[in-house]
Amino acid sequence: MSAPITRGALLVTGGAGFIGANFVLDWLAREGDPVVTLDALTYAGNLANLATVARDPRHTFVHGDIADRALVARLLREHQVRAIVHFAAESHVDRSIAGPDAFVKTNVLGSFALLEAAREYVGTLPDSARAAFRFLQVSTDEVYGSLGPQDPPFSETTAFDPRSPYSASKAAADHLASAAWHTYGLPVLTTHCSNNYGPFQFPEKLIPLMIRNARRGERLPVYGDGQQVRDWLHVSDHCSALRAVLARAAPGSRYNIGGSSERPNLEVVRTLCALLDELSPRTDGASYAAQIAFVTDRPGHDRRYAIDQRRIAGDLGWQPQVRFEQGLRDTVRWYLEHEDWVRTVESGEYRRWLDLNYTGRDPGPAGHGSPDTSSGHADTRSQATGGGSDKARTASAIPPDAGTAPASRKGHAR
Ligand code: NAD
Numbered sequence: 001m002s003a004p005i006t007r008g009a010l011l012v013t014g015g016a017g018f019i020g021a022n023f024v025l026d027w028l029a030r031e032g033d034p035v036v037t038l039d040a041l042t043y044a045g046n047l048a049n050l051a052t053v054a055r056d057p058r059h060t061f062v063h064g065d066i067a068d069r070a071l072v073a074r075l076l077r078e079h080q081v082r083a084i085v086h087f088a089a090e091s092h093v094d095r096s097i098a099g100p101d102a103f104v105k106t107n108v109l110g111s112f113a114l115l116e117a118a119r120e121y122v123g124t125l126p127d128s129a130r131a132a133f134r135f136l137q138v139s140t141d142e143v144y145g146s147l148g149p150q151d152p153p154f155s156e157t158t159a160f161d162p163r164s165p166y167s168a169s170k171a172a173a174d175h176l177a178s179a180a181w182h183t184y185g186l187p188v189l190t191t192h193c194s195n196n197y198g199p200f201q202f203p204e205k206l207i208p209l210m211i212r213n214a215r216r217g218e219r220l221p222v223y224g225d226g227q228q229v230r231d232w233l234h235v236s237d238h239c240s241a242l243r244a245v246l247a248r249a250a251p252g253s254r255y256n257i258g259g260s261s262e263r264p265n266l267e268v269v270r271t272l273c274a275l276l277d278e279l280s281p282r283t284d285g286a287s288y289a290a291q292i293a294f295v296t297d298r299p300g301h302d303r304r305y306a307i308d309q310r311r312i313a314g315d316l317g318w319q320p321q322v323r324f325e326q327g328l329r330d331t332v333r334w335y336l337e338h339e340d341w342v343r344t345v346e347s348g349e350y351r352r353w354l355d356l357n358y359t360g361r362d363p364g365p366a367g368h369g370s371p372d373t374s375s376g377h378a379d380t381r382s383q384a385t386g387g388g389s390d391k392a393r394t395a396s397a398i399p400p401d402a403g404t405a406p407a408s409r410k411g412h413a414r
Pocket residue numbers: 013014015016017018019020038039040041042043044045046064065066067086087088089090091092106110138139140141170192193194195196197202
């Protein structure tokens with residue numbers, strides 16, 4: 001039996017994607033409020049992610065675009081929405097390099113349309129409902145730019161310095177959301193999280209791509225020297241942080257969310273290989289690490305992200321709960337148990353993307369062509385692709401006019 005509906009609904013945009021789906025499932029498992037998921041089902045959106053709530057009377061799925069203001073206005077009105085949790089985005093940096101147009105369209109113009117629809121709707125609400133309304137802008141730490149090894153982590157007052165078309169488009173949306181708060185009083189909350197990992201992540205991102213490629217006997221493509229650092233946040237911790245922000249953060253506030261798990265990419269890939277060696281060994285007895293291949297770096301590759309999360313800990317009492325080693329083990333298990341899920345999201349579009357991004361990526365800098373699999377330590381032999389906050393500038397394997405392959409539309413009527 002579903003819990004009684006006591007309050008208005010949440011409108012979750014991008015709820016068929018990785019973090020959005022985890023958030024919807026988590027919300028419905030813990031809270032009583034109904035959820036309306038609005039998702040355009042691009043290549044990254046997959047209704048199978050929401051299969052377990054398909055018959056939950058508190059959940060409504062709507063196939064549509066955040067830029068469709070009439071549709072959004074109707075949903076806000078009909079479902080008496082009390083909060084928008086805005087995940088919908090083009091989210092992959094490499095795709096933004098290959099074809100930035102879609103990023104400007106969805107992340108900037110789509111977010112603007114959503115903010116405008118929210119502003120109009122809030123203007124129609126009685127005072128108490130207007131005061132309770134929230135627009136949660138889910139953003140990224142990438143808007144802050146790139147850190148050197150000794151730089152202090154990003155805080156909420158770090159100036160924006162986006163370096164990729166993806167992060168620039170997210171920064172633009174964050175500015176528009178901030179403007180809506182300051183100018184019109186729309187009760188906006190903004191969060192900047194670090195790299196998420198966990199179930200349902202599309203296999204274009206580092207961790208699921210490596211698991212997929214390892215299992216298929218394909219190379220594990222490490223960009224540049226593999227010493228770029230990311231702070232890994234388990235998606236369940238991200239969801240709990242977003243619930244805390246929705247429940248307790250003051251309108252107009254901004255919070256960073258991290259996993260307290262900074263790791264160089266090469267270390268992450270080697271840990272994945274060790275986990276796969278243990279949980280699903282290769283039939284020839286060799287380590288999956290033998291498949292690691294250093295390839296041409298990503299242009300403009302941000303060197304390091306790190307999060308100072310004293311504000312969310314102090315104000316909201318939130319801390320990440322999942323240790324990276326345990327979270328990664330659970331994630332590897334999930335992917336091994338859901339290889340059918342990976343196959344279903346591998347559309348023709350996905351295979352075209354793999355060809356576009358990886359075919360012809362030359363081997364990486366000298367000395368990195370064959371990995372040293374005997375060492376448990378990250379390979380730091382060459383800094384040829386740049387260190388500190390200076391970005392790598394090796395030639396791109398991606399033609400500048402390659403464009404983003406068309407999204408595969410799935411047959412779900414609105
Ligand atoms: P994702 O690519 O897995 O999912 C995005 C979802 O948005 C998909 O379901 C897609 O169909 C939907 N979508 C795209 N364009 C749309 C449109 N015009 N209208 C409606 N729906 C649309 O992304 P994710 O990894 O789940 O990221 C979710 C949000 O979190 C994004 O805003 C992203 O910038 C942010 N974020 C992600 C990470 C991460 O590590 N994945 C880190 C920081 C911030």
